[in-house]
Amino acid sequence: MTTENPVVRLRGVRKSFGDKRVLDGIDLDIAPGEFVALLGPSGTGKTTLLRLLSGLQRADAGTVLVPPVRTVVYQEPRLVQARRVLANVTIGQRGRAVREPGLAALAEVGLADKARAWPATLSGGEAQRVALARALVRQPQLLLLDEPFAALDALTRLQMQELVADLCARHRPAVLLVTHDVDEALLLADRAIVLRDGGFALDRRLDLPHPRDRDDPAVIAHRKDYLSALGVTSRPSPRSTDEHAHA
Numbered sequence: 001m002t003t004e005n006p007v008v009r010l011r012g013v014r015k016s017f018g019d020k021r022v023l024d025g026i027d028l029d030i031a032p033g034e035f036v037a038l039l040g041p042s043g044t045g046k047t048t049l050l051r052l053l054s055g056l057q058r059a060d061a062g063t064v065l066v067p068p069v070r071t072v073v074y075q076e077p078r079l080v081q082a083r084r085v086l087a088n089v090t091i092g093q094r095g096r097a098v099r100e101p102g103l104a105a106l107a108e109v110g111l112a113d114k115a116r117a118w119p120a121t122l123s124g125g126e127a128q129r130v131a132l133a134r135a136l137v138r139q140p141q142l143l144l145l146d147e148p149f150a151a152l153d154a155l156t157r158l159q160m161q162e163l164v165a166d167l168c169a170r171h172r173p174a175v176l177l178v179t180h181d182v183d184e185a186l187l188l189a190d191r192a193i194v195l196r197d198g199g200f201a202l203d204r205r206l207d208l209p210h211p212r213d214r215d216d217p218a219v220i221a222h223r224k225d226y227l228s229a230l231g232v233t234s235r236p237s238p239r240s241t242d243e244h245a246h247a
């Protein structure tokens, strides 16, 4: 999929580890403000692709064009335990003008009252909100999310997904979300890609209104195609299985 004036442009990107070729000629454009979900079986190179975009890893061949301000949220919050919450949000930023934006970012993630708290006193979900505030306060043109909800319990995960959807709709960074969860991709993303065998097995825009309903027939149809591209046989969603179990 080509895009005019993309914020990310990859052309012919290759990456191998030893004799294992992980990325085999990737072309990818991401438009400003576009929310892209990246799915793929374990070990197919999703994190490798994200690391190329973050600048933590170099491609063996091809071109990687990314914007200057990029931030990453990982599966674990990676907070500095010896610093209070606000200092974690503004960490690495210089000048006196970082306090107010830091507080505003904390308010946006619902943690205005935790600015002076120590990371060790936060719940897992709260710590991940701090990580999100830290990523947003820099006003990134590209926000990289590496399975940011994977370690959270189911209810917290749903709340965090909604929060991320709201914040991205408000701030409009381009987003690359690495996830194993097809429903997460279908509920959040403007576009979802399946990475498999070094290339994109499926790359499709999801022109569906928000908020989305996992039982919407259009979502169900996409789910079937994505599961099939992932090599998984389609099955009823966990929710409908529960309903049957309780019927």
Ligand SMILES: Nc1ncnc2c1ncn2[C@@H]1O[C@H](COP(=O)(O)OP(=O)(O)OP(=O)(O)O)[C@@H](O)[C@H]1O
Pocket (backbone or CB within 6 Å): 017, 020, 022, 040, 041, 042, 043, 044, 045, 046, 047, 048, 049
């Ligand atoms: N620094 C490295 N050195 C050697 N091999 C690596 C390195 N980083 C990744 N790999 C290998 O490259 C392949 C892709 O890894 P990557 O972490 O990108 O996959 P992934 O799709 O993100 O996997 P998962 O879904 O399990 O997190 C794997 O086989 C992995 O073992």
